[in-house]
Amino acid sequence: MQQVAINGYGTIGKRVADAVRQQPDMEVLGVAKTRPNFEAETAIDKGFPLYAAVEEREELFAEAGLEIAGPVEDLVAEADVVVDATPSGIGAQNKALYEEYDTPALYQGGEDADLVDVSFNARSNFEDAVDADHVRVVSCNTTGLSRVIAPLREEYGVEKVRATLVRRGGDPGQSDRGPINDILPNPVTIPSHHGPDVETIFPDLDIDTLGMKVPATLMHMHSLNVTLEEDVDAAEVRDLFADESRLFLIPERMNIDGSGTLKEYALDAGRPRGDLWENCLWAESISTEGRDFYCFQGIHQESDVVPENVDAIRAVTGAADAEESIATTDEALGIGL
Ligand SMILES: NC(=O)C1=CN([C@@H]2O[C@H](COP(=O)(O)OP(=O)(O)OC[C@H]3O[C@@H](n4cnc5c(N)ncnc54)[C@H](O)[C@@H]3O)[C@@H](O)[C@H]2O)C=CC1
Numbered sequence: 001m002q003q004v005a006i007n008g009y010g011t012i013g014k015r016v017a018d019a020v021r022q023q024p025d026m027e028v029l030g031v032a033k034t035r036p037n038f039e040a041e042t043a044i045d046k047g048f049p050l051y052a053a054v055e056e057r058e059e060l061f062a063e064a065g066l067e068i069a070g071p072v073e074d075l076v077a078e079a080d081v082v083v084d085a086t087p088s089g090i091g092a093q094n095k096a097l098y099e100e101y102d103t104p105a106l107y108q109g110g111e112d113a114d115l116v117d118v119s120f121n122a123r124s125n126f127e128d129a130v131d132a133d134h135v136r137v138v139s140c141n142t143t144g145l146s147r148v149i150a151p152l153r154e155e156y157g158v159e160k161v162r163a164t165l166v167r168r169g170g171d172p173g174q175s176d177r178g179p180i181n182d183i184l185p186n187p188v189t190i191p192s193h194h195g196p197d198v199e200t201i202f203p204d205l206d207i208d209t210l211g212m213k214v215p216a217t218l219m220h221m222h223s224l225n226v227t228l229e230e231d232v233d234a235a236e237v238r239d240l241f242a243d244e245s246r247l248f249l250i251p252e253r254m255n256i257d258g259s260g261t262l263k264e265y266a267l268d269a270g271r272p273r274g275d276l277w278e279n280c281l282w283a284e285s286i287s288t289e290g291r292d293f294y295c296f297q298g299i300h301q302e303s304d305v306v307p308e309n310v311d312a313i314r315a316v317t318g319a320a321d322a323e324e325s326i327a328t329t330d331e332a333l334g335i336g337l
């Protein structure tokens with residue numbers, strides 16, 4: 001059993017903790033937080049040992065009636081691997097702690113690529129992270145793009161990717177985010193940071209990305225055009241994608257017209273927190289014109305990186321190969337709508 005520490009128990013960290021607990025070969029050793037709040041209380045209710053990420057704030061937990069198992073250093077020292085799910089930039093500050101205790105660490109997409117040895121997407125480059133000490137699970141958008149590009153590259157070869165990313169302004173709980181009533185080119189410069197980020201997974205890929213932010217919280221939406229190295233037929237691409245467990249091809253018959261109905265479907269299907277771990281591609285949007293492929297896909301920013309973190313744990317600990325890990329993760333979580 002791999003003993004997994006989770007440092008940062010927010011949107012991503014709490015989901016990774018639940019996913020790790022569901023795996024047959026790993027356990028949550030504990031989770032670390034900086035301050036007491038509803039998530040800290042839920043962690044205790046779920047039976048996750050709660051550690052103080054900042055020693056001076058330990059008494060805040062006692063005042064809130066929450067029992068602390070110890071300082072985060074104890075957790076990191078005992079763990080086989082630590083998943084850092086702290087806000088952007090804090091992971092970089094925490095790296096020295098993980099190095100001090102010689103504990104392999106996973107970071108999230110908000111950290112810079114040069115912080116780590118390897119940027120990771122399970123479907124695309126699992127083997128690169130085997131036995132690495134510092135691995136970054138790429139952002140929700142980069143994960144979503146990589147999952148589509150990997151099979152297209154393998155099957156047809158990719159000449160050029162063009163993607164427009166309509167990004168949600170903030171997560172549902174982020175009441176301080178915007179825009180409230182606007183459509184922002186964001187970033188206004190082109191390419192957006194997503195293209196170079198995808199190139200950390202596929203270094204020789206030709207990709208241009210454009211980003212926007214809109215007043216939505218549920219999901220991102222991608223409009224994709226990939227020029228392939230050979231003529232393709234839309235039906236063939238649909239068949240290719242149907243074999244990918246983390247690509248959900250939304251069938252026409254479901255009458256799912258956007259992010260709202262997608263999330264409603266996830267809740268009806270009994271998904272925890274209404275999570276959609278898979279890319280959600282509208283099957284009808286999969287179109288081809290000569291060598292050009294097009295589609296729309298919805299990306300659930302809060303959850304698509306969760307199975308990727310689980311696979312990255314197996315990669316850095318050398319516990320399984322890509323195929324075995326992805327199959328185990330998918331089965332344990334119930335991935336594959
Ligand atoms: N929310 C999203 O849509 C996605 C976020 N990411 C990335 O995941 C990372 C985490 O993001 P979220 O989970 O959204 O953030 P969050 O703000 O929801 O959660 C971060 C947690 O870390 C805690 N924290 C703050 N400072 C800490 C410290 N020094 N030590 C330990 N814990 C600390 C916070 O109290 C909070 O519980 C970021 O790198 C972000 O870019 C990646 C994909 C999607």
Ligand SMILES: O=C(OP(=O)(O)O)[C@H](O)COP(=O)(O)O
Pocket residue numbers: 109110139140141142167169170194301
């Ligand atoms: O990494 C993300 O998006 P991004 O790839 O568009 O920067 C996550 O959705 C977090 O985005 P945020 O920086 O708006 O919280």
